[in-house]
Amino acid sequence: MPHFDVAIVGAGAAGLFCAAQAGQRGLKVLLLDHASRVAEKIRISGGGRCNFTNRHLDIRTGHQHYLGQNPQFARSALSRFTPQDFIALVQRNGIAFHEKHKGQLFADHSAQDIIAMLLDACDRTGVQRWQPCTIDRIDHIDTGNTAQGAGRYRLHTAKGIVQAHSLVVATGGLSIPKIGATDFGYRIAKQFGLPIVALRPGLVPLRFAGDDWAPYAGLAGVALPVRIATGEKKQAMAFEEDLLFTHRGLSGPAILQISSYWQPGQSLRIDLLPQLDVAAALQKAKATTRKLLPNVLAQWLPGRLADAWCQRQSAWQGPVNQCSDKALAQLAQSLSGWQLTPSGTEGYAKAEVTVGGVDTQALSQQSMEAKGKPGLFFIGEVVDITGWLGGFNFQWAWASAHACAQALEAAPAPAA
Structure with missing residues (x-):
């Protein structure tokens, strides 16, 4: 032997x-x-x-x-x-x-x-x-x-x-x-x-339920830098990395990083424009341009994402100079504080x-x-x-x- x-x-x-x-x-x-x-x-x-x-x-x-x-x-x-x-x-x-x-x-x-x-x-x-x-x-x-x-x-x-x-x-x-x-x-x-x-x-893409993800399913391939967080108090964790939309959910470095800390049932908090004061930028645009709001957002976001985001509310689809301050404030909040709850991960096959x-x-x-x-x-x-x-x-x-x-x-x- x-x-x-x-x-x-x-x-x-x-x-x-x-x-x-x-x-x-x-x-x-x-x-x-x-x-x-x-x-x-x-x-x-x-x-x-x-x-x-x-x-x-x-x-x-x-x-x-x-x-x-x-x-x-x-x-x-x-x-x-x-x-x-x-x-x-x-x-x-x-x-x-x-x-x-x-x-x-x-x-x-x-x-x-x-x-x-x-x-x-x-x-x-x-x-x-x-x-x-x-x-x-x-x-x-x-x-x-x-x-x-x-x-x-x-x-x-x-x-x-x-x-x-x-x-x-x-x-x-x-x-x-x-x-x-x-x-x-x-x-x-x-x-x-x-x-x-x-x-x-761990370090795995996250999935979202069909109905919740329907507005974003067509954004597969869109990527952008974000700030992402999950958890509360001592268990809170956040990263600033790139986010990638997929057919079934979200991936990219931001999601892979946060996935190791995310627990089932917890929500994610995503700032889609972490380097921009969105509320101030929208107010400035209202005072200086007549562009449609999706076109204004396309200055800072990928165009497909800007279009899809504004489809969520009719008040976000007209010219920016005709939008109410309340609508613009709601839009700013939605972009800087997007909250959503994954239905699960892509599992060990993708981890x-x-x-x-x-x-x-x-x-x-x-x-x-x-x-x-x-x-x-x-x-x-x-x-x-x-x-x-x-x-x-x-x-x-x-x-x-x-x-x-x-x-x-x-x-x-x-x-x-």
Whole structure:
């Protein structure tokens, strides 16, 4: 039976990076994945160019870009492997990259460059990779050598039975099942008695009921910058990002960001013109032009949206100089305080991440090791840490993988 210092389940961002880092430390590493293609989520991310980190992440307040029952849990790993550390790695490998928006870094050529970098690091350090390879069962074998913390993990795989001193679960979440996402990591956690924080889709488009959405269904493809908010008091969250109308609801960065915080039944509050004092601008237009109100709005909004918006009330369809002050005030309020309640999300099929996961209370924030379960580690998306849109989830994958890899131990030598 083959023996390894560590078996890593899941060859995505976290699993690949952890394997390479552990290999660099001289450990004997086995990396397994059930999918036939490696790192599919890296490959499709960022429009195929992989938004691999965000240079604006401040290690002193980095947890503010994450959610979970305890976002502070992420600080330790994020402070010990920073965006600058991963940027330096990308530069050493000669991968050209650029910044698009708000610190978001993308490979110039292709996400495949990032995958190739990680695979090369694994190959150079002797990591054995079995893919595709399913796992039928995982057993914990207690050797009784507690002085050395010598737990053993036996994996019954499609390529035979293997044994490892440590087991790292890097299986990701439920998002995008068509590229291989499963609940396998959560099942492993439950097998070993670790609690799971309730799962739901994150960074996902939102849907609206048919009748409520009918006035806007024809706006698919319209995009504009907005300010969007949900929740109340301490649970309130807001973002200023671009909004995109779709046939069934809303998407774009603004919606993806807020979706991770939105709860079923809550309303969204959207300011469609956050950089404009709409009431004052409409009063000025009333005093200076005879344009139809939809044409006035088209100075600040996409034309299709301006037309559709003014169709909501007959008082908003005539010349602006003939509109009453009350009608203009109502129009201004509707644009700056649009409230609507989603009927749901587009689900895991369209979600970029999974919110929830292995409860961080059951893990060490220094090593990602399960408390009371020597040699069992959970890293990346399978953990209850979810980042904002813009490279923060990949940075959590790198950082949690690095923290884990530095804590892994070689298997103790057999007793003489």
